[in-house]
Amino acid sequence: MSLAIGLEISVLGPLVVRCDGRPVNLGSVLQRKVLAALLLSPGQATEADRLREIVWPQRPPNAAMASLHSYLSNLRRLLEPHRPPRSRDRLLRREHSGYVLAVDPEAIDAHRFERLCREGRRLLRQGEHERAALVLQEGLDLWRGAPYPEVSEDAFGAQTSARLEELRLLALESRWEAELARNQDTSLIAADLTSLSMEFPTRERLRCLQIQALYRAGRQAEALKAYHQTRTLLADEYGVDPGPDLQQLFGSILRGAGPEARVAHRG
Known part of the structure; x- marks a missing residue:
């Protein structure tokens, strides 16, 4: 757990650190990469050689390790400005197995987003649609851009970013499912879902929600057109053919099911 009071770290977009509400100047591009690399595994030790690989993925300079130690020393002073001289490092410390950034997970926006995503989806499964929509939107509001851009050249950095992006899409889908279940203005929901479906045209759950919103807004022809576009x-x-959820929804529309008909939430 972090001992730095008021520390906030944002990785859902370019790296930002705030201490007591004030932004911290993290220094050079390479120094920011060092901190971002440590944030890929907060609370866990990262070996110096591994940090060097992330910061200098190709042809590290001869003085790479000396520069790395300098960046780490600078980051200690920036992250714990009130630490007494010669006192033990508590937030960014060196252990036998490597360097550890001992931060409270709740200080990191990515961790809070994942917690809110899980909570929102749990509420959705329980039928608490209004609360689910609010919790999921709270998590989505944390996003400012692509996660961990400072370490995107590293395989693990890219993998971590891709995983978070997938969770963001899952949260978006769940949020729109909750909004539809609340019987909000389906015309507005259909417009937003159509735009999102154009960005991710083969994501079937988004298409299901878009088609459902169009149909419930009285736009049956557009709903059927969206299905046929997706099938093609x-x-x-x-x-491949559309999955069972899309086919079930298509069949319901053809049978003239009531506009409240919808595909059940999965997962």
């Missing part, structure tokens, strides 16, 4: 795209790109 899936066949052309991957040689």
